[in-house]
Amino acid sequence: MKNHKGFTMVELLAVITILAIIMVILIPAVTNISKNTKESILNSKISTIETSASKYGEDNINTYQKCTNGLESGVINDDAYDECIISVDDLVGLGYLEYDTTKDDASYVGNPVTGGRLSGNVLLCYDPSTVTISATFYDIKDKNYSCPAVDGNYSLNLGTTKKDFYWGLHEEFKTKIYTKGTFKSITCEATGPFSCKVVGDDLVITLNDNGAGSDGNYQVQVTGTYRDDEGAEKKLYRHMNLGVYVVNYDIDGYIPKMCMKTLTNELFKITGKNYGEFSLSGISDDLNATIKGDVLYMNSGTSTGEKSFTITEDHAGISKVITREVYDLDVVTHITNVIVGEAAKRVELKAGGTGRITVSVDSSAASISANNSSFGSTITLNNQNYFYIKGNSIGTVTIKIKGSICGETSFEVNVSNIKLDNTKVPEYLYFNGGRRQNNDKTQFKSKINGSSSNDFTCTVYKKSTYGGYVENTDYLNCHIENDTVILETTNGEDIYDNVEDFKVNVKSVRDGSLDIFIPVIYKTSLYFRENNNTVTKVCKEVGSDLSNNTITIHGINLGVLDSSGKTCDSTKNNIVFDSMTDYYLVDLGSNPSQPVINLTNNCASNGGRYGQMSLVRHNVTSTQYDSSLPYKLGRTNTGKAVIYLRENNGNRLAELDYNVYSLKSNLNSITLGVNRESAEITISYAATGKLSYSVSNSWTASVNVVSQSNFSYEPDNINKVFTDKIKIRSYRTGTTYLVIKGADCGELRIPIYVTNVFQINLNGGTYGTLNETTLTCTESRLGSGCTVTLPDFSVPDGITKKGWSTSPSGGNIKNIGSTVTINNSNKGTTYYAIADNPAPSCMFTDVPSDIYGTGKAYLECTDIGGGLASASLDKGMISASNGVLVDSVTKVKDITNGYRFEVVVKANNYYGPFTLTLSDGAVRDTYGLVNQKRTTSEIVSAEHEYVNYYKIGKNNKEDVIAFLYSNKVIDGSNGYTLSVYGTGDMQDFISAPWDNYASQINNIVIGNNVSSIGNNAFYGTGITNINIPSSVKSIGTSAFESTSLKMLNVNSETIGKRAFANNLELARVTIGSAVRTIEQYAFSTNNSLSNITFNEGLQYIRDYAFIDSSLGDIVIPKSVQTIGDYAFYNFKGESADIGNAYVGIAPFRGVNFKEIKASTLEVENNILYNGNTLILVPDKLEGDVLIREGTTRIIYDSLNGLVSADDKKMSISVPSSVTNIESRINLNINKFIVSADNNNYSSKDGVLFNKDGTTLISVPSYYEKLEYVIDAENISSYALMNNIILKTITLTDSVKSIERNAIYGRGELGIRTVINNSSVLFSNYYYDTDYDITVETNDGTQS
Helix, strand or coil: CCCCCCCCHHHHHHHHHHHHHHHHHHHHHHHHHHHHHHHHHHHHHHHHHHHHHHHHHHHCHHHHCCCCCCCCCCCCCHHHHHHHEEEHHHHHHCCCCCCCCCCCCCCCCECCCCCCECCEEEEEEEECCCCEEEEEEEECCCCCCCCCEEECCEEEEECCCEEEEECCCCCEEEEEEEEECCCCEEEEEECCCEEEEEECCEEEEEECCCCCCCCEEEEEEEEEEEECCCCCEEEEEEEEEEEEECCEEEECCCCCEEEEECCCEEEEEEEEECCCCEEEECCCCCEEEEEECCEEEEEECCCCEEEEEEEEECCCCCEEEEEEEEEEEEECCCCCEEEECCCCEEEEEEEECCCCEEEEECCCCEEEECCCCCCECEEEECCCCEEEEEECCCEEEEEEEEECCCCEEEEEEEEECCEECCCCCCCCEECCCCCCHHHCCEEEEEEEECCCCCCEEEEEEEECCCCCEEECCCCEEEEEECCEEEEEECCCCCCCCCEEEEEEEEEECCCEEEEEEEEEEECCEEEEEECCEEECEEEEECCCCCCCCEEEEEEECCCCECCCCCCECCCCCCEEEEEECCCCCCCCCCCCCCCCCEECCCCCCCCCCEEEEEEEECCCCCCCCCCCCCCCCCCCCCEEEEEEEEECCCCEEEEEEEEEEEEEECCCCEEECCCCECCCEEEEEECCCCEEEEECCCCCEEEEEEECCCCCCCCCCCCCCEEEEEEEEECCCEEEEEEEEECCCCEEEEEEEECCEEEEEEECCCCCECCCCEEEEECCCCCCCEEEECCCCECCCCCEEEEEECCCCCCCCECCCCEEEECCCCCCCEEEEEEECCCCEEEEECCCCEECCEEEEEEEEECCCCCECCCCCCHHHEEECCCCEEEEEEEEEEECCEEEEEEEEECCCCEEEECEEECCCCCEECCCCECCCEECCCEEEECCCCCEEEECECCCCCCEEEEEEEHHHCCCCCCEEEEEEECEEECCCCCCCCHHHHHHEEEEEECCCEEEECCCCCCCCCCCCCCCCCCCCEECCCCCCCCCCCEEEECCCEECCCCCCCCCCCCEEEECCCCCEECCCCCCCCCCCCEEEECECECEECCCCCCCCCCCCEECCCCCCEECCCCEECCCCCEEECCCCEECCCCEECCCCCEEECCCCEEECCEEEECCEEEECCCCCCCCEECCCCCCEECCCCCCCCCCCCCCCEEEEECCCCCEECCCCCCCEEEEEECCCCCCEEEECCEEEECCCCEEEEECCCCCCCEEEECCCEECCCCEECCCCCCEEEECCCCCEECCCCEECCCCCCCEEEECCCCCCCCCCEECCCCCCCEEECCCCEC
């Protein structure tokens, strides 16, 4: 053991080092091998694609014979190649290329190199010398398609056929030369300012002249010279189109150097031609710039002085330098009034980058000075930012301030003899929202001193949106009493926010005028909140945990501001207790008549103008107060109390109605069968107010009040419980809710389940004998279904039982004794008893697809049992339909367990399909068992002369055939008849082979064994009616689109996309019981379709299925499970009953639509819901839109398209529960009303915003003002949609972004848009408007 040593440390390190070296060598090699392998697979796939495309092209060679460049000089227009390409996806869809089965997508072809989809086009080129189609794969991004010049085994092509150049840039361009065959030489020749050369397999082109020229188009010709097989010299030519362009651009209003104020914006439109992308250099925070589209935006910073940057475009390299003298000039202390004879007042300035400042006054009523000693009308300031002004005589003067380099401003000053005793002019006022002592509404007053009395007037002005002041008494009033000016604010109830910028002008004829400026009037509010929700009433159920329940008081502008009017004084409180109706239900502290208000945050954010305090704590014990007093709070006591608080700033009251109630039922849920009445249900309650009863879906059930108590509050008996008795009556299956609401408090929702009795049918089949023919069961809860057990059955001796199947032929057999769950989707299904059949079996084989005069079919009869009793058949045992004769039946061969017979038939001048039928019992075996009747596949005879003959089977072209006959040879009429015969599916078409005759085909016959109709099969035909046999299970895309059909009965399982679309004369349709699916757009744009009959069995109606029809009221069968998006858009009916179906987006839309009915989904206030999601509101809803509480989501387009039932414009109420509004809101409404408790949305002046008001979501269509000012930060898509009255919108500086299609539709809006924010980018701002848009910036510029 001692001699067997392991690795030493040195040896181990050596091994690890060697392994590491090997890995370093191997990993790149393996990676390279993997990469090469993927590229090899990609090349193989491309080769397969090109082979498949060539096959497709040769199958459709007539279409692609134009796709050639020819042998002569000249070049085909590049755009013409668009008709010579086919995509990879289309090759898959047409069956020429297999898709990757590893993906669910049936058109997916993978790219092994990128791991994504292999997208691209294949160019098909026709070679006239070989009459073949060649195919070349191009990446989807390569648009320079080009067919080569071809002559036999020689071809010449270029990698691209077009290239643009620009004057001013010396550029050399290369493209590949592709050849086939051996060329003696390849040369090139260029025209115009270009030169060219051939280097290897590259064509090199150069623009020779760097100077400016004019726009022009030129060519390079590449010539390939070769010798053919006989030694003759020949040439092939390919051309490349060259463009050369002059580049220029201008910036509208551009001045290389000009003045620009700090923190301002400028924008300029860029115009010109042939310019490329722009780049900016030299920008900084002092002078920043960006280019969006063809607009140059600039903004200055805070630094003054000369700033510049350079703009350069990349086609010709043209640059422009933009320089700005950035300056700052503002008046810091605005002097608005001076008194004649008093000391001069000092005016402070803020200036920079202006140069020397000159100040002037335009009137002798005042004079100015730089040093407060020497006064005049014009002064120059030397390195100082202040000057002085004094009054000389009564009047109004304008002070102008101008810099020698940049900057100019001015302001007005009143010179008067008017003085106020109260020199402390308020920085703010409050709207007077309530009572004051002695009804005094005064917010400010002051005695006026002047040279005379009783000569003063006052006027209130407010700053306008467009600048300047205009007279306004909506918010503030003034009047003069005994030479005293008095200011009073209005109530402010209709004001939603603070209002800014007021001026009060006090004026005298002899003493001049004086201005009093009020910067802001604050709007106050006071309200209670519980758990972050605003409340005016609180309801608490008896027995709930009240110990930690806290009610708080909140509001706006509640804080006490200090003398500056800007800082909150946290030591003072403006919220006081006012009164209370009952001091013993709610704990207000040790002294209920004077509760202590514990202010928690009176100086919150925003200058301390928000307040909040704790008010109510529920921890009362049963012994705290006199037990004889009414409504004492406790876990078993009920009652109510009203609490009032007041705030002193605006004198507004807050009221809280506090309730403790009880509401109970003796049942938690109710289950009934259809058309049943429940036993009496007992409802007990206290302190709720009178109860009301309803059900959420009256189609399912109703409520009957058997007896109801006369409710009252009884202070002498706080524990009194009232009792009502009710019953429920059921009508149809579904789930609904019994809704019980108290007039004051309490709501109880009890689910009602109305369930089904289901049945399936039993059939004995060929051999089974049954004891019962139906199985029934009752579901315990709606939607759960119920279960039955498949019974045993008896059969004759020699027959073996197998089980049960829904198909008589025995597919998917279920064992005897197994269970079946029955529900709405499979109720009424028939189950067949299935057993083995040892009787003789006969089958027609080798049936010809067509017969001319006389033909042969073959019949084989076998028996897996004891052999056949006879080897002969009489021809009378075989019959033929439609006048065809059976001429003879002869045994021709012995086969295993039976015989083969030859059946000769004569067509007897008949054309069309016919059948051969072997009668029952024609063959008998040794057990006495006989064969069942057998019928041939369809056989076609064509004795008449036909125009054309088409083999159109899907799996085998011979399976289905079609004859095109001229009606002249049939009945002498005009037009054509198309007869389709055979067994199986038709193939799909891009265009059917009989398309050239389509409009003249007025009769189509479809045989009884055809199982599907292919895509586009009968598109555009002239038929007015069609008989679709029951054998047809599916109808393909656009199969009967754009025909002349007038009526239609269809009973195929699947009706494909656009199958019957655009049939403008189709008026009546019957959908048979076998139809399961109606695909997208199947009956779209059938403007005359006014009558449709649906039958039970239909399960799916897909998106847009019946869009733009004239259908009236619609009743959907109960079997339908889903109705797709916009399925019945623009229908003409008043009501729609969707039965048990679930629906997509806006399945019904129409100007008459006013009633929606449903069995599974819920309808409340004529609005359709799926749980907490609002699905649909009828367009012609009668009354306002009242969305029920509990709704959280409003889906897209659920509210789009409402019209009012009369001239009344509707409102829409959004409850507190809504968290997601997806809908475009195109409503016939004049306002939104959003619950104050909603945490996600808000309404202001009837307009819908997000909660904090930063995003504008929707302005109502009937917003009742001509102008709307937008001060939100964001404007959502469709925010202004089909506005009828609104004419002008104004964007303030607050607006930061505008989403796509913000203004949408054909309302009046768009006449004028005023933009006070030049930095907003208007990309797709307006959409689908009928008006020329005038956009006016704040400097008056229009575009």
